[in-house]
Amino acid sequence: MTDTAPATTGRRVFVDKQSPEAYRALTATGEAVRGVAAAAGLERLLVELVNIRVSQINACAYCLNLHTRAALRAGETTQRLGVLPAWRDTELFTPRERAALALAEATTRPADSVLQESAWAQARVVLSDDEISAVIWVAITINAFNRVSVMSKHPVRAVPAPPPSSA
Numbered sequence: 758m759t760d761t762a763p764a765t766t767g768r769r770v771f772v773d774k775q776s777p778e779a780y781r782a783l784t785a786t787g788e789a790v791r792g793v794a795a796a797a798g799l800e801r802l803l804v805e806l807v808n809i810r811v812s813q814i815n816a817c818a819y820c821l822n823l824h825t826r827a828a829l830r831a832g833e834t835t836q837r838l839g840v841l842p843a844w845r846d847t848e849l850f851t852p853r854e855r856a857a858l859a860l861a862e863a864t865t866r867p868a869d870s871v872l873q874e875s876a877w878a879q880a881r882v883v884l885s886d887d888e889i890s891a892v893i894w895v896a897i898t899i900n901a902f903n904r905v906s907v908m909s910k911h912p913v914r915a916v917p918a919p920p921p922s923s924a
Contacts, residue, residue, distance in 0.1 A: 769910040783901055790894045797891035801831045803854055806841065807861040807892060808899045813842055814865050817903035819911040824899075826916075856880040857892045864896035 773780035794804050805828035812820040825838060840847050844858050856879045863869065863876035880889050905911075 769908070771909040771911070773905055773909060780905070783898075783905070787898050787902065790891075790898045793894055794891040797885070797887040799857075799888060799891050799895070802828060802833050803857055804895055805831060805833065806837075806850075806854060807857055807895045809838070810841055810844070810858050811861050811865050811896050811899045812903055814862065815900065815903040815907060817907050818913045819906040820899065820903050822913045852883045856883045857888075860884075860889065860892045861896040864893050865900055 791804075805824050808824040809821060809828060812824060828838060829835070837849050840849060844850050844855065850858065856876075859872075859876035859879050863873045866872055880892070884892070
């Protein structure tokens with residue numbers, strides 16, 4: 758018996774380009790969520806930490822590239838970005854950031870009820886209802902963008918390194 762499954766051609770459909778009206782709606786959601794996060798008082802760095810952590814879990818190279826650069830521009834350190842996958846094992850993150858990261862992970866892995874309960878308990882101690890809602894919306898939105906980029910296999914292009922300093 759022969760396998761009748763089609764062979765992969767390697768080229769993916771960029772779903773954002775193929776269905777621009779759906780992508781525009783997702784982008785509008787992202788803009789609305791940025792407004793919700795700002796209104797709730799979430800700092801730009803905290804939002805970027807959530808974006809990066811969720812993108813790490815989802816292995817979204819395109820979003821990792823985009824949001825790591827945004828975090829660095831906003832003043833994030835390379836040390837904290839380097840240890841972000843192991844944030845629970847370091848004291849480099851504030852209780853507020855830790856609560857946001859736990860909520861982001863629970864939002865990304867909704868079937869893990871133990872993770873969810875732990876995240877909610879942690880968040881309740883240091884985040885307001887508005888902040889909790891905003892963090893969850895940030896995580897929901899970046900999860901959606903991750904899926905667009907992963908399924909489309911959006912490329913990550915090399916950025917030239919800055920010239921070495923002569924200090």
